[in-house]
Amino acid sequence: MKNIILTKQEIEYKTRRIAYQIYETFPDETEVVLAGIASNGYLFTKMIAAELEKISDLTITLCEVTIDKEQPLEPVQTSLPATEYTNKALVLVDDVLNSGTTLIYGVKHFLEVPLKKFKTAVLVDRNHKQYPVKADFKGLSLSTSMLEHIEVVLEGNEPYACLN
16 A cells, blocks of 8 residues: 555645745746756656746746766756756756755756756655755655655656655
């Protein structure tokens, strides 16, 4: 049996709250780049973008970020050329912050480009970081054991997050 930690309604609420936090953090911006880590992080990014479009007049640019989780030292790939996010406000988004490996390599990639402002967002923060990286915006902060696994399902009509 799955131990559901976030229901569809709770994910929608947390997504909306993160969208408001992003909007409040960038009051002087007309455009924000939302860079989502493939694949679930990018799905979550699109959900945040949809909420931002409802509540603001910000121009939202989506960028999919591909990081080889087995070989994180391999170059990070983005769906946009660096010129599309240079000197802009950017939020790097993932579904779960586990050890911080994926997020820190994503942060490293974007630090090589001049940005106006740079923030991070996650749906679930597990509090098991091996790297000094934090989520500026998080839906749920959850202390788990290293043996437990968080599964986030964002595709389909009934998204959820569960603890296995």
